[in-house]
Amino acid sequence: MTTDLAVLAEDLTKFYGAHRGIEGLHLEVTTGEIMGFLGPNGAGKTTTIRLLLDFLRPTRGHATVLGLDPRRDKALLHRRIGYLPGELTFPGRERAADLLRFFGDARGGVSWSHVTDLAARLNLDLSRPVHAMSKGNKQKVGLVQAFMHQPALLVLDEPTSGLDPLMQQEFLAMVREARAAGQTVFMSSHVLAEVQEVADRVAIVRDGRLAAVERVESLGRRAVRTVEIHFADPVGPQEFAALPGVKDVTVSGPVLKCTMDGRLDPLIKAAARHEVIDLLSTEPDLEETFLSFYYHAEGAGDAAAPAGA
Numbered sequence: 001m002t003t004d005l006a007v008l009a010e011d012l013t014k015f016y017g018a019h020r021g022i023e024g025l026h027l028e029v030t031t032g033e034i035m036g037f038l039g040p041n042g043a044g045k046t047t048t049i050r051l052l053l054d055f056l057r058p059t060r061g062h063a064t065v066l067g068l069d070p071r072r073d074k075a076l077l078h079r080r081i082g083y084l085p086g087e088l089t090f091p092g093r094e095r096a097a098d099l100l101r102f103f104g105d106a107r108g109g110v111s112w113s114h115v116t117d118l119a120a121r122l123n124l125d126l127s128r129p130v131h132a133m134s135k136g137n138k139q140k141v142g143l144v145q146a147f148m149h150q151p152a153l154l155v156l157d158e159p160t161s162g163l164d165p166l167m168q169q170e171f172l173a174m175v176r177e178a179r180a181a182g183q184t185v186f187m188s189s190h191v192l193a194e195v196q197e198v199a200d201r202v203a204i205v206r207d208g209r210l211a212a213v214e215r216v217e218s219l220g221r222r223a224v225r226t227v228e229i230h231f232a233d234p235v236g237p238q239e240f241a242a243l244p245g246v247k248d249v250t251v252s253g254p255v256l257k258c259t260m261d262g263r264l265d266p267l268i269k270a271a272a273r274h275e276v277i278d279l280l281s282t283e284p285d286l287e288e289t290f291l292s293f294y295y296h297a298e299g300a301g302d303a304a305a306p307a308g309a
């Protein structure tokens, strides 16, 4: 057993009848890292998370979480994990404070001042009954219970769902602090931008299969951006289309649009041969970057190896 892995999935597979939830997943999450788990709706993120926690049993394959077998060591594992489910249900009529005390006791006791600190940061009123709370406030209760016992591993399914932008930033700060304290974070999302800010690596799943695993900073170096250049006079597409990294060139009179993969320098130098009125370059979009990586990578099926690690 390799102890520097918080999560190891080997050929992890779940079929719902004939319907594929996730298939052949090989994934390694290193202790102390923040890994984003990304993919569109229905890609298999929640299925994977539920397999890691033994809320579902695999059709095939195996997972090791914090060095434990999720099935055999379930109770012990659940005390060491902070889990935020994708769909929160709080059936009782308790106040948030009572519910959190209950969860805390179930995990062997928590520091109550830590709970109230977390609630204050998230602007959550613990004296209110949870069942009467808005979706966003219920999500905050879910986050407090996931973080409150400072677990070795946080498994968060769509953690920012329902949070306003200010609270999303507070949440991301909590995630960074967890990493600084040596905790590991595995968080799913279908929005790449929100994990881009904090994650060390991102794994992307599509249609029940792992498509790629990449370090976030190496995605940045492979930045894809869209560029629009307005010239004083009409230009032809041919002198730009062959430049390194330039793709999808369209020219409409004096306006050229293209996508750029990599450094802008060749495009700027070619454009400078003409009179340039304006140049617009959109921020690199991680989703486009990731998809570009995914579609152009050789051996995408072997993408589970932590690139650059």
Ligand SMILES: Nc1ncnc2c1ncn2[C@@H]1O[C@H](COP(=O)(O)OP(=O)(O)OP(=O)(O)O)[C@@H](O)[C@H]1O
Pocket: 016, 019, 020, 021, 022, 039, 040, 041, 042, 043, 044, 045, 046, 047, 048, 086, 190
């Ligand atoms: N209980 C179930 N019975 C049958 N099929 C299921 C069940 N749960 C999930 N699926 C299917 O498995 C696939 C993966 O679903 P899953 O919920 O894991 O995706 P997800 O990536 O978490 O999506 P979302 O972002 O929408 O939550 C989907 O095609 C889904 O329809």
